[in-house]
Amino acid sequence: MQSVTMTDDELRQVVQGPGDVEWRYEMRRECQQILPGLLLGPFVASKSLPTLRSLNISHIVCIRDAKEAFSVKPRFPEHFTYLTLDVEDNEEQNLIRLFPGAKQFIDTAIAQGGRVLVHCNGGISLSPAFVVMFVMQHYQLSWEDALHMVQNRRYCISPNGGFLTQIKEYEAIYKASLAVASYPTVQRSVSRRKRSDDDDDDEDTRDEDRKRPLVKNDSEEFDPNAMETS
Template identity: 30%
Template sequence: MPPEKGKRKEYLTVKDLQKLLDTCKLHLSEMDEVWPNIYIGNVAAAQNKVGLLKLGITHVLNAAHSKRGSKGNQSFYGNDFVYCGIPADDSTHFDLDVYFQPAADFIHRALKSTNGKVLVHCIMGLSRSSTLVLAYLMIYRQLTLKRALHKLIQKRAIYPNRNFLALLLDLDLQLKRKEKRKCQNCQIL
């Protein structure tokens, strides 16, 4: 069905999202709090257990599990942290979307736990980790992709790769369709 007269449908593209990301003027740092009690960081921040304890981090989500340069597992973190590892590649072919829901669920459980704070990291803290946090914000906080990106680039320099941006666009569309169906069902009742 075409949009109503005077109303224009907004369809975002990967290029639109990259332009939005390019507006970020922040410098990349080891770790930043991007949402209350959610931090995005690099592998150096993730391996600094003393620093994590000082910050009160309780959960670690490693989006580069088993990748070169990224050691980490539950035995590395011991009883001080709850660990979750996702063996993601920062590539144009990796289907990170299969991990959107499990990662969002882990972050959600972390935040619901007593004094829960979660670090989501990959090697640089730029692409994989930010993509998973964006998915969480979309799934659990009902933010659109554009709004979630706006929120994150105010707190951290991020740059999900083109493939991940396309997967997030798909998620955004799925969530909008689901919300629309839910609203239509409410009107019927």
């Protein structure tokens, strides 16, 4: 799934989301669409086969604390493609290390025309952190705008402090990757060729040094009186 480039007005509309949605407390137990093909919600939303089918879900990212594995688990593996991530829902858990695998899973699913539900147990902290990082990179947003975008669609999200710190850090990571990807290919090629030419010059110099005699040979003129003193 390629990143989307939009005007400032378009980005503002995306971040603000639909203005006609009235949030109700019971919606915490439902899932919401964050962007086309990507939904976010709690585990309870993944337990209803009729609901999943009505939403045309094809792929599910099940993010759970390892202690919850006995209950938070894929319920319908014969109907949906699952990615299960065992993590710890605490501030020390490294999400950035796990995110690329989740992003690839989501990208592939949407590229194939699928619809992905990302959930953790409550849909409040853990799974929203992954979704915020995803939309941040997809729309090339700042971390604040990405967080607001997800909150404007699922009002109850609240990533813990450690996850929020990693969301902020991920902004610099994805922007650096974009900068590397946009670096002119020709310039990179010239730089590599220049380094190669320099290496060849160094090799030629080393070859000449190896060929150069360390002492004068017998064919050079020698003055037998050079060392005599008067």
